[in-house]
Amino acid sequence: MTQDVEMKEQQPAPSNSVTSTSPSTFQHLKDIAALIETGAYTREARRIVKAIRWTIQLRKKLNASLLSSFLNFALVPGSEVHSRLSLYIPKEDEHDMEVDIATSATQAPTKHSVPELEIYCYLLILIFLIDEKRYNEAKACSSASIARVKNLNRRTTDVLASRLYFYYSLSYELTGDLAEIRGTLLALHRTATLRHDELGQETLLNLLLRNYLHYNLYDQAEKLRSKAPRFEAHSNQQFCRYLFYLGKIRTIQLEYTDAKESLLQAARKAPVSALGFRILCNKWAVIVRLLLGEIPERTVFMQKGMEKALRPYFELTNAVRIGDLELFKTVAEKFSSTFSSDRTNNLIVRLRHNVIRTGLRNISISYSRISLADIAKKLRLDSANPVADAESIVSKAIRDGAIDATLDHANGWMISKETGDIYSTNEPQIAFNSRIAFCLNMHNEAVRALRFPPNSHKEKESAEKRRERQQQEQELAKHIAEEDDDEF
């Protein structure tokens, strides 16, 4: 279950931050701080998103001295936040970075107390603590940060806050205390909804679903999910997670068709680097497809980096495909530890019935008439009264449409019906229609997903025009000012 936690932001293509190799990591952090500040002043959340993306790139390079010098740079030394955060940083090897500390002291005499920067410092320290595996301190730090974020009502902090929520939940999950924070998360979700903080809602809803599913509380999860407001997804990562959780809930509640759709979409949309998440999606998708009576293609199991993890599921598929109950039982026993750690054991128990169905289908295709006793033997039904069992199993399969046959009770045999020419029905047309609908839908969604950077159309206007416009604006401003004066 913990694999998908680490679904990081996709590394952006080498941008200016990477090409400039000379500046130190500290310089990067300062750049980020500047970016956040401009973002805060201009109220552009886009800049802050960029800042976080850069931070993730720096994640591996963070160390204690670097962080303490950054804290000195970003926060007022001696202030409450500064002293609180400094507590989390171990005091060692301070000499290494002396140069940087010295420069920062001279460079930044003007102290800025933008709340965004403060939140960012919390985030940085939190990531650092989690990477250092100091989970209890991470818990304390994240709780403090959440308390601080609650009191801020600024749209520009939303992006930072949503990351904080994520690490908050992660730190509690790592220590196994997820149940504790459920109340807080629910309260935060409510606040985010009232403030129209959609990214926060998205993140918190996912964290809550994760929280519930961690304890197998599918009922509560589904109730929350169906009542929570839905809107266009803001973050691809969050949307993938949402789809995955949705797929899981639906699988448990036997809505296999919908579950398959969500799980496959989650696997497809997830970034390539999130391998663990994609493996998990694929595992569930394989089971759901088997439960639906489909046999997943071999290529599903041959995806890069997944062969080993999907091996148990491959053998399971094989057993279902052949319709051999004995083989199915052996596979289920052989990999039972894997299945129980994936928490798919109960689903695999459900599969037994599909194995029988496939076996029966094979029999009905190969024989035009077969006695029930032979069916029982072929299916290896080991019960007190195999013939009666076989009869009722076959009759249920006929009713569910799995096989096309009739039973003759007096003679005790099953007669398969000739399969008619499918092209004389409307079936092909229906299948064709559903494919066309899928393609058209795909196109429409692609069009909708296109993103246009804000103000891009304005940059095209010529210098002359811009001057003209600015002049007009100035005049307008003057007018307004004059009008204001008049009023006094």
Added chain:
Amino acid sequence: MDPKIREVSQIFERFKAAFVRKDFDTCNNLLSQLKVMLTAFKSLPPLFEETPNAVHELTLARDIYEHAVVLSVKIEDQDAFERDFFQLKPYYTDARGRIPPSPQEYPILGLNLLRLLVQNRIAEFHTELELLSPSALENPCIKHAVELEQSFMEGAYNRVLSARQTVPHETYVYFMDLLAKTVRDEIAGCSEKAYDSLSVNDAQKMLLFSSEKELHEYIKEEHPEWEIKNGFVFFQRAKESIPQKEIPSLQLINQTLSYARELERIV
């Protein structure tokens, strides 16, 4: 001892006495009283306040609700069962760390699984199943319900019926009887599709009737479209799909128009 607890315990004792006497009306009255009194305890769900008597109160309340669930089975009231079970559930899940586990826990959980099966609420059945630990699944009461569900899904109805003899707990019998009715309807539905005709004798055996008269009554009530002739039951085969000769023109026109519209949007 706290006076409130003492009062509740006393009424509960009277309830248990009436329960043994099988005086279910008195039980019901006492139970409503008890439920109202339990609301005064602050240590119970959903408040879970850490009062000095918390453990005692929780255990007592759990005991009361367990009896309430069993009572609802005895008076064969499924709605009351559902209500009482949901009130009891937090004691098994959220209060797990606070009070020692109850010996009644698995029988009651198994009973609930059985109820969901009888009411054909399979999705909820599986949702409840996910909440149980692997060791709980090994418990005979739970295992019974899980195996029933499997046989039911497979269509091995004989196994479902024979399971009645092996019930792990006497309260299960009520639901097993209900299940037998559900199974009969299932078998009737399946036979209708699977057979062209059945001799009256076989049909009677298959649908678990003890006399031919019962079969006739059942057919008259549930499946009036079945025909009884010459000692055979004929199932109407109207559901057979004849290859369609007609072209669904209206549907096709609609689809083609929608393609045209979509294509126009693309070009």
